[in-house]
Amino acid sequence: MSIARVGSVDIAYQEFGRAGDPAVLLIHGLGTPLTGWPDSFVQGLVGKGFRVVRHDNRDIGRSTHLTSLGTPDPSGMMAKLARGEAVEPPYPLDAMAADAAGLLDALGVARAHIVGASMGGMIAQLVAIRHPKKAASLVSIMSTTARPGLPSARPEAMQALMAGPASPSREDRLAVAMRSVRAISGPGFVPSDAELSAYLLRSIDYTPFDPPAFLRQLAAIVTAPPRNAMLAKLALPALVLHGKDDPVVRVEHGEDTAKSIPGARLVVVPGMGHEFSEKLMPVFVREIGGFVADLEAAKV
Numbered sequence: 001m002s003i004a005r006v007g008s009v010d011i012a013y014q015e016f017g018r019a020g021d022p023a024v025l026l027i028h029g030l031g032t033p034l035t036g037w038p039d040s041f042v043q044g045l046v047g048k049g050f051r052v053v054r055h056d057n058r059d060i061g062r063s064t065h066l067t068s069l070g071t072p073d074p075s076g077m078m079a080k081l082a083r084g085e086a087v088e089p090p091y092p093l094d095a096m097a098a099d100a101a102g103l104l105d106a107l108g109v110a111r112a113h114i115v116g117a118s119m120g121g122m123i124a125q126l127v128a129i130r131h132p133k134k135a136a137s138l139v140s141i142m143s144t145t146a147r148p149g150l151p152s153a154r155p156e157a158m159q160a161l162m163a164g165p166a167s168p169s170r171e172d173r174l175a176v177a178m179r180s181v182r183a184i185s186g187p188g189f190v191p192s193d194a195e196l197s198a199y200l201l202r203s204i205d206y207t208p209f210d211p212p213a214f215l216r217q218l219a220a221i222v223t224a225p226p227r228n229a230m231l232a233k234l235a236l237p238a239l240v241l242h243g244k245d246d247p248v249v250r251v252e253h254g255e256d257t258a259k260s261i262p263g264a265r266l267v268v269v270p271g272m273g274h275e276f277s278e279k280l281m282p283v284f285v286r287e288i289g290g291f292v293a294d295l296e297a298a299k300v
Helices: 039-047 074-082 093-106 119-130 155-162 170-184 193-206 211-222 251-260 278-299
Strands: 002-006 009-016 023-027 051-055 112-117 135-141 238-243 265-269
Touching (some): 002 093, 009 093, 023 093, 023 119, 039 051, 112 278, 119 135, 119 211, 135 278, 155 170, 238 278, 251 265
Parallel strands (some): 023 051, 023 112, 112 135, 135 238
Antiparallel strands (some): 002 009
């Protein structure tokens, strides 16, 4: 793990593959550090000839935790927005997109294929929108445009996702994370308890316990304006990958994202929820790795 200074924050990152190969930047979701990207997916991309960079967003993992910005109330923010009131989050998703673009600059990467999942998909969309010279392509996984009127998360899934542990202990953090992932996963790629526990402990052992940081990221999500009109102006190859059985960001969000980006390819995976199970990684390598590999091959 390495650290790059990007603006006023430190961004933790890891690199894989050869420095001269085309770059893929992986941006993960709410409260999830770089360890949330399974090594099998990373190595699958490396095997296709890519330099892969995965990083911790601000306020997660080993990147800067912006403790001085306090603890926001995302529910209160949403209520104010519903009343038409202006709301300022501790920082916007645009700042997180600037972090991602700045990391590429710090690494000397002129352009990269930008791959984001969930909140990371929102950030990836904004990298393509705000920093178009940095984006060779866009891959939006299990994400959304934030357009009003799209279906809400299933209540039981959202409740599990927002649940906190009984204490900061490793055991309690693992227990609540296990319940959360089981609740938001689909029926087609179910991991064993041992596999899921090992996957989650990688992130738990890597990441400081910091509930206010999670809420600051959540505040950035709930206050983000819709991106449809901005996405409609993009002129780059785009892939939208979504689970048909996603109970958090319902499949209609993926369909809307693909419709919003000119020429975007939509891949809906039956049995996939809001998850990163090992059984799902061959699908990710095939669809995402194949997509970016085909783009690079077309340049030759």
